[in-house]
Amino acid sequence: MIESGGAVKLETPPPVNASVSVPAGTSVPGCEETNSCFIPFEVIVGVGGEVTWSNDDTAAHTVTAGSPTDGPSGEFDSSLFFAGATFSHTFESAGTFPYFCFVHPWMNGIVVVPGFTVKELACDFGDSLITDYQFVIGLQSLIDNGEITPSVTNSQEPNIDSAIQIPEWIQNNSGWWCEGAISENNFFQGVDFLVNEGILKFP
Ligand SMILES: [Cu+2]
Numbered sequence: 281m282i283e284s285g286g287a288v289k290l291e292t293p294p295p296v297n298a299s300v301s302v303p304a305g306t307s308v309p310g311c312e313e314t315n316s317c318f319i320p321f322e323v324i325v326g327v328g329g330e331v332t333w334s335n336d337d338t339a340a341h342t343v344t345a346g347s348p349t350d351g352p353s354g355e356f357d358s359s360l361f362f363a364g365a366t367f368s369h370t371f372e373s374a375g376t377f378p379y380f381c382f383v384h385p386w387m388n389g390i391v392v393v394p395g396f397t398v399k400e401l402a403c404d405f406g407d408s409l410i411t412d413y414q415f416v417i418g419l420q421s422l423i424d425n426g427e428i429t430p431s432v433t434n435s436q437e438p439n440i441d442s443a444i445q446i447p448e449w450i451q452n453n454s455g456w457w458c459e460g461a462i463s464e465n466n467f468f469q470g471v472d473f474l475v476n477e478g479i480l481k482f483p
Contacts, residue, residue: 296326296328296329296330297325297330297332298323298324298325298329298330298331298332298391299333299334300318300319300320300323300332300333300334301318301319301333301336302317302318302333302335302336302337302341302387303316303317303319303336304336304337304338305337306337306339306341306381306384306387307337307341307383307384309384309386311386311387317381317384317387317388318343318379318387318388318389321388321389321390322389322390322391322392323389323390323391324391324393325391325392325393326393326394326410326414326418327371327372327373327374327393327417327418327421328370328371328372328413328418328442329371329393329414330369330370330371331369331371331391332366332367333361333366333367333368334364334365334366335361335362335364335365335366337363338363339383340360340361340363340383341360341361341384341387342357342358342359342361342381342382342383343356343357343358343379343381343389344356344357344379344380345357345377345379346378346379347378347380347388348380348385348386352382353377355377356369356379371391371393372417372420372421373421373424374393374394374395374396374421375393375395376390376391376392376393377390377391377392377393378390379391396418397427398422398427398428401418401419402454402455402457402458402467403454403458405451405454405455406451406452406454406456406457406459407455407458408451411442412444412445412446412451413440413441413442413443413444415446415451415454416444416474416479416480419471419474419480420438420480420481423480423482428468428471430468430471430475430480430482431468432472432475432476432482433475433482433483434475434476434478434480434481434482435481435483436478438479438480438481439478440479444479446474446479450470450473450474453466453467
């Protein structure tokens with residue numbers, strides 16, 4: 281079941297990345313009856329995850345966030361991409377992202393990026409269920425949503441990549457806070473550290 285952004289719990293770690301096929305024959309109506317204009321119709325990725333669409337049809341298509349009735353949302357748009365080509369987009373915040381093909385508006389799909397609490401994120405990181413990068417991206421989305429308020433500031437745009445390494449003590453604290461062995465304040469020292477290091481941005 282799909283609920284609006286933030287309602288889906290991060291109970292098991294969603295895959296970092298996902299692939300979607302634009303199958304042959306989708307340039308004529310019919311695939312919408314079985315939700316098979318994009319396969320799979322629905323993909324779930326974690327915050328920071330990347331979805332790659334491959335055009336396995338002979339016709340050109342688009343992957344356009346939004347819906348035929350409301351129009352493009354502006355979240356992402358491949359513009360026309362041709363047979364054999366791919367298009368990728370990285371999802372940096374939680375939410376539910378419907379999309380369609382601008383040329384063939386019966387073609388619909390959806391990307392779900394589950395929301396989570398600070399503690400769920402800490403528990404997943406403590407258990408190494410998510411990568412250092414996913415942890416940072418997750419923290420940043422919680423800061424951006426006003427769910428975390430660091431006590432220090434960094435107004436510079438962070439320059440991080442998927443290979444970023446977070447100090448082990450922060451991962452240990454995440455696991456210990458998850459288990460109730462240390463206080464929330466201990467965990468948030470790690471968040472402040474990451475802001476001071478320029479890894480997280482606040483405000
Ligand atoms: Cu199309």
